[in-house]
Amino acid sequence: MKKIIVAIDGYSSCGKSTMAKELAKNVGYVYVDTGAMYRAVSLFGLRNGIITDDTIDETRLQQAMHNIQIGFKTNAAGKQETYLNGENVESLIRTLEVANGASRVSAIGFVRRELVRQQQRMGIDKGIVMDGRDIGTVVFPDAELKVFVTASPEVRAQRRYDELQAKGQPEAYDAVLANVKERDYRDTHRAESPLRQADDAVLIDNSHMTKAEQSALLQHLFDERTR
Numbered sequence: 001m002k003k004i005i006v007a008i009d010g011y012s013s014c015g016k017s018t019m020a021k022e023l024a025k026n027v028g029y030v031y032v033d034t035g036a037m038y039r040a041v042s043l044f045g046l047r048n049g050i051i052t053d054d055t056i057d058e059t060r061l062q063q064a065m066h067n068i069q070i071g072f073k074t075n076a077a078g079k080q081e082t083y084l085n086g087e088n089v090e091s092l093i094r095t096l097e098v099a100n101g102a103s104r105v106s107a108i109g110f111v112r113r114e115l116v117r118q119q120q121r122m123g124i125d126k127g128i129v130m131d132g133r134d135i136g137t138v139v140f141p142d143a144e145l146k147v148f149v150t151a152s153p154e155v156r157a158q159r160r161y162d163e164l165q166a167k168g169q170p171e172a173y174d175a176v177l178a179n180v181k182e183r184d185y186r187d188t189h190r191a192e193s194p195l196r197q198a199d200d201a202v203l204i205d206n207s208h209m210t211k212a213e214q215s216a217l218l219q220h221l222f223d224e225r226t227r
Contacts, residue, residue: 002226003125004126005128005140005142006128006143006145007135007146007201008020008146008147008149009131009133009147010131011151011195013157013159015159016149017033018211019131019149020129023219025078029127030122030128030129031080031128031130032119032122032128032129032130033082034130034133034135035102036070036082036090037082037115038103038106038111039101040068040082040084040089041105042098043089043101044084044085045061045105046098048060051101051105061105061111065110067085069086070082070084073088091167094169096164099179103186103187106133106186106187106190119132123140133187133193134194136148136201137196137198138193141198147201147202147221148197148201149206150204150206151205152207153177153180157173157177160179160180164176202221204217
């Protein structure tokens with residue numbers, strides 16, 4: 001079976017990572033969560049006073065980029081976790097504060113260019129599933145399978161709300177919904193690599209799909225491309 005690149009793009013909290021992880025596991029591909037990479041940059045900025053509620057010190061961030069080493073390791077349970085400068089930060093990057101910062105730093109040109117460079121290097125040998133905002137349009141415009149995932153803001157906010165509750169990180173639903181809508185606006189209106197559906201991407205609206213249904217659809221698309 002030939003190896004391909006699978007590029008999964010879409011809005012925040014629409015289940016891209018869940019779909020990508022499961023497909024990668026089922027077909028033996030490498031999975032890369034590019035959103036986690038931007039969250040790691042956000043966490044670094046918040047920890048070091050580079051990112052505040054009102055501003056991002058872009059000069060300091062650009063100077064610090066060469067000190068931000070992001071990697072992924074699989075734990076004993078088979079789950080991939082994100083590492084920032086050798087520290088496991090998987091749980092720390094999943095807060096609303098870090099997510100909001102990630103949406104802001106992802107609009108900065110030099111941040112995107114550096115992380116895109118790293119992402120493209122990861123896919124040299126193909127056999128990779130990568131999800132994010134610009135994978136099919138910028139990182140891998142020649143990917144053999146491109147998918148664009150969407151769902152209504154209300155559905156995505158409820159999913160995110162339930163996820164935070166399960167992790168013991170309670171947030172008001174209205175705050176989560178506002179965050180989802182704000183991130184949507186930033187992602188689609190930024191000057192650098194805005195979120196958009198690639199012309200040759202398959203659109204999946206999973207607002208009313210079960211995880212099993214969306215996984216089966218993605219597997220079918222993958223099988224078609226690798227015959």
